[in-house]
Amino acid sequence: MRLQVCVLGIILSFGAGMAGAQSSTASAKATAGDAEAMPPELKALIDPDTAEVLRRINGLSPYETPDLRLRQDTVYANTPVDYEPFGAIKPYKEFFLKQIEYTGPGRAIPEPGPDLKSVKIGLIGPIMSTVSVATGGKSHEEVLGIKMLEGAKLAIEEWNARGGYFRHHIPFEMDTRNDNGLWGASGNEIINMAYKNEDWAILGTIDGANSHIAIRVALKAEIVMMNTGDTDPTFIETNIPWVMRCIGDDRQMGYLLMDYVLRKMKYSRIGIIRASNRYGRFGVREVNDAARRMQHPVIIEMAYRLGSADFSLQLERMKEANLDAVIHWGDAAEGALVLNQMRKMGMNQPFFASDRSVSPEFVKTAGANAEGVICGYPWNPDHKDPKLDQFRAAFRKRFNAEPDTYAAHAYDGMNMLIWAIQVAGLNRAKIRDVLAYRTKPWPGVTHDIPFGASLDDLGEVFLAKFENGAWHYHSREDMNIPHGYIPARDRVNRATGEIDPMNPPPQK
Amino acid sequence: MRIVAIIGLAGALSGLLAAAEPVKLPYVYTKWKQFTVADGLPNDHIFAVKADGPRVWIGTEDGLAMLDKRTGKIKSWGEKDGLPWKVITAIDVDKKTGDVWLGLFGGGLSRFSGGRFDHWHQLNSGLVNDVVYGVAVQDEYIWAATTAGASRFNTVTGEWAIFTEKNSPMEEIWNYSVAVGNGKVYLGVWGSGMLEYDLATGRWKDYLDPDGEMEIDLYRDDGIVHVIVTGASPANDVVWISTYFGACRYDGRHWRGYYNQDSGLASDFINNVKGRSADEAWFATDKGASAVTDFKTNTWVTYTRDTKGKGGQAVVMRDRDVLETVGMPVGIPHNFVINYDIDGNDVWVATAKGLGWGIGEGYYPGLKERPKTVAKTMPKGDVR
Structure with a gap:
């Protein structure tokens, strides 16, 4: 299933014979020399496709762009035709179907000299408790951010145990920053990481507002930002060539949840209760849109202030709406309290929630009410994979705790970054390139991670159902959830076509 | 029979007239100077330029x-000279005082006046x-457009006054540009479109994508x-707007959208825009410097640099036709264009690899009858 989605969604091949064979000789020389000097442990990381990417990005002048074909998706985010916006109308322009290039001079920047003592990689996230207007008052995501930090730290420690940065035999070092301080703290911290501390790539963040601030800075500073914990769909909908994400987003999870709610269970009167923050506001957008486009618009949507304990104002109105199902989008703590209060009020509707409710905190607070709750989830933690078993064992040994979804995705994201740094060398643009032009899904512990044209994770997402005292993870196939039709049509080229300013058509 | 003959004759005559009609073409900058660290710049990555x-x-x-x-000489200032932070993303000059105002990328706001830098930041001011x-x-x-309002x-x-979602229609607070003109202040806001502040009334107005969707533009215009x-750049009675998803022009009543697929725009990824008039605007794309030079006829000139040597080319297009x-021999310094300024007949182009000076000898606005240049694109690999 995952492979099918990947093959359907992504067309990627090298542009052999294309116009830009400009630097093949220089590249070949650079690569040949590079390959000879490579330590064997580094050679082992470079598969033939990556070697070809390296051949085409090495040795470029500041004025050249690599001769590599860009990813093209036939349909944005595998969106079924009946969930498409304005589905009856062909839009004038469709975005995110073709990969954004980096056309700047960065590939020609030489590597730093031998004085380098470590290879720094930034990590930005909600690590320390603060009060921030940006995230809606007192910070609340540290429990997620610390797990993200631990997952990333484990990856760095493992690479250092293998010899660190293979080319110079120096360690990787994590440059950890808090993102939830004063207004826009994440922006200032990216500046620190990109310019003052000279990090080579950055991993983070979780909060949607902080993420957007951070990636705007990363774009100007030209440094890769790998996101492992922000499921806001708009995070990737920004056309930034430096931004990537290795976790399924709320669009993908929302589609699956709504396929279950609307197509399988045939619920038609749906109510939403959500956190009054960016996570809640943007998380339910696809739920709302899908419901409306399937002719069952959400009956009522109520928001609550973060940290609330009494939801009677919202739930009394929702009770009057005679709903078939209730969907919650917010943190686990509030989710459990909402559920408990619903049941106390005699509201026995099926309760659906976003992935943050899949947590021990939710189960502890909800108690028996947790039974039957269904959440979207970006991966299947029960899948059988020796890599996952090994990661879990190592995490338990290192932190004396179970890794959660934030730890697992951060582990994957940091491994992707370190792999890219190892094979590309210390050049931010090339670090970006080897990830952006990767031809095969990344073999992560969470799942195989296939990038779409937007460099977003288009892998399969799941539903987590709390049954018999535990969370169980179900694929679409497991639960026999119908899927909307996804037409495999070439949307990139169905428009009037683009003109290359360097190679325009003949003049009239 | 006679009628058919007359119609045929008239058709042939009009065809002849059409063929004889002189070609109206825009001005093309052919004299460029490039400035890099070799000429004394402290760094080649240019974020802002102001004449x-x-x-x-x-x-x-x-x-x-x-x-x-x-003189052609370049003087520079760094942190050792009192510049509060080295990365400068925006510049404006107060014409009354001569003070130079600098937007610093992660360093706040600075005023360069009388050889001294003053510094405002979020811990000592209302920035x-x-x-x-x-x-x-x-x-x-x-005015300062910051990442948090x-x-x-x-x-x-x-x-100090602060404008965020609390007191303006700023759905998101991630400001990206600010410009003054037409009695208004225009903010380009990442995720919140363009905001217009009317100086006479103190009222805000927002301009958002009517279809409300990130992944499509439903209808043109x-x-x-x-x-x-x-970016949002007022010129005469219009405002020109750049996005990472194409460009547009607004005259207070009508919108006009531009994409690479329907204009001479080199790319839909646009870092900034500078309006010169209601008919001309320069768009800073990641694939060249694109200028709409005559709005009415959708005539564009896109300047690019060759991958080898300093040479470049200009492509004149109307709609999708190359004219x-x-x-x-010398083109713009790099195709990744970040910023512009218009300086009388001249144009300054800030790129990711140097500064370009387009010398506008004989510049004329709009279109003019002139001989069409025979295509003489320099061969690839030609080193001048």
């Missing part, structure tokens, strides 16, 4: 520079955030093309 009489202020990733057009993307002088006020500093009273706005291709 100020004989001086041209240049904001780089590693310091401030000033080019004296008369809402230190990551400043745009700065604009409006009478005695200094806009700030306005009254240089006479020392008062129905409004702003996308909410991720990177003319002009090679030149």
